[in-house]
Amino acid sequence: MTARPPAPVSLGRATMLVAEREITSQVRTRSFLVSTAILLVGVLAAIVVSSVLSGRDEDDVPVAVVEQVAGLVAGAEGIAPVEVTDRDAAERAVRAGDVDAAVVPAEGPRGLEVLAMQEAPAVLLEALTERPDVELLDPAAAEGAVRYAVTFGFGFVFMLSAIGFGATIAQNTVTEKQTRIVEILLSAVPARALLAGKILGNSALALGQTAAIAAVSVLALVVTGQEDVLTMVGMPLVWFVVFFALGFLLLAAMFAASASLVSRIEDTGVVLQPVMWLTMLPYFLIVFFDDNSAVTTAMSYVPFSAPVGMPVRLFLGEAAWWEPLLSLALLAGACALVVGVAARIYERSVLRMGARVKVGEVLRGAAD
Numbered sequence: 001m002t003a004r005p006p007a008p009v010s011l012g013r014a015t016m017l018v019a020e021r022e023i024t025s026q027v028r029t030r031s032f033l034v035s036t037a038i039l040l041v042g043v044l045a046a047i048v049v050s051s052v053l054s055g056r057d058e059d060d061v062p063v064a065v066v067e068q069v070a071g072l073v074a075g076a077e078g079i080a081p082v083e084v085t086d087r088d089a090a091e092r093a094v095r096a097g098d099v100d101a102a103v104v105p106a107e108g109p110r111g112l113e114v115l116a117m118q119e120a121p122a123v124l125l126e127a128l129t130e131r132p133d134v135e136l137l138d139p140a141a142a143e144g145a146v147r148y149a150v151t152f153g154f155g156f157v158f159m160l161s162a163i164g165f166g167a168t169i170a171q172n173t174v175t176e177k178q179t180r181i182v183e184i185l186l187s188a189v190p191a192r193a194l195l196a197g198k199i200l201g202n203s204a205l206a207l208g209q210t211a212a213i214a215a216v217s218v219l220a221l222v223v224t225g226q227e228d229v230l231t232m233v234g235m236p237l238v239w240f241v242v243f244f245a246l247g248f249l250l251l252a253a254m255f256a257a258s259a260s261l262v263s264r265i266e267d268t269g270v271v272l273q274p275v276m277w278l279t280m281l282p283y284f285l286i287v288f289f290d291d292n293s294a295v296t297t298a299m300s301y302v303p304f305s306a307p308v309g310m311p312v313r314l315f316l317g318e319a320a321w322w323e324p325l326l327s328l329a330l331l332a333g334a335c336a337l338v339v340g341v342a343a344r345i346y347e348r349s350v351l352r353m354g355a356r357v358k359v360g361e362v363l364r365g366a367a368d
Contacts, residue, residue: 043213103128159282163280282304
């Protein structure tokens with residue numbers, strides 16, 4: 001009785017097998033687990049420490065106090081009361097920098113209010129029995145600090161994750177080609193399945209890590225009592241994760257296709273340089289032009305920078321409800337186009353050894 005040959009593996013099944021291999025090979029490495037843990041602990045520590053330092057001072061915090069409410073902070077640890085005659089005098093003292101905040105009488109159930117320039121000292125709020133209303137005399141400066149921190153965070157996380165996992169894709173691609181393991185792999189699965197699995201597996205890891213960073217950030221903001229910041233960042237953070245998924249998919253395809261053009265690790269620098277610049281460009285643009293609405297608007301519609309530009313505009317309240325949907329559609333279209341071109345390049349260059357393969361030569365061969 002003649003044995004039947006094994007049935008060929010479908011493209012979808014082969015893709016999932018390669019993706020599973022990519023994921024398991026990384027999560028089993030100590031370096032990946034340790035680096036991820038350090039990253040998450042670093043994010044948590046940065047938010048907690050910044051919150052603690054913003055409300056801590058080595059000396060007692062000078063606080064202007066109107067006589068009617070002086071008893072509420074009398075004897076409180078960490079506070080140096082400075083008596084003033086009325087609310088106007090208290091406000092003048094805060095604006096002049098003579099005190100860090102002021103406690104003044106106010107209408108309402110609590111009967112008092114705290115005045116501060118950019119942020120009320122945490123030690124003062126903790127000393128009061130009930131959390132009072134806080135009036136910031138210079139809210140623009142406070143919003144500016146939060147704005148820069150959030151925009152910097154979006155740009156940095158996208159760049160860090162895209163470069164880190166993109167470099168992993170490139171290194172694995174060249175290593176498999178250099179050691180000729182790719183020939184064995186292609187005897188079992190199609191080239192498109194190998195490429196798709198690499199992109200899918202690393203995209204899942206990158207998205208998972210980004211989602212973990214978002215979750216840790218939310219936890220840290222809740223623990224430190226920064227619910228006001230969380231309210232501003234919450235929805236843009238969700239959009240950032242969504243845009244990140246497609247944005248990384250776009251760049252991952254470029255990393256894999258670029259790496260398939262060379263046969264040695266030493267030669268990857270030249271072919272990866274363009275995609276590295278595309279990965280870093282959104283970070284530099286958002287850091288230097290975060291207050292330029294024309295630049296951020298353009299960024300939010302360019303596929304390579306939309307994962308950073310659009311969430312930033314949503315955070316700033318500059319985007320209409322339909323704009324992220326349009327930007328996401330443009331990004332999805334660009335992903336389909338780039339992945340298609342990357343697949344052609346990968347198929348026609350991954351088995352070519354020796355000198356670096358030129359993109360034009362590969363595409364002309366595809367056209368033929």
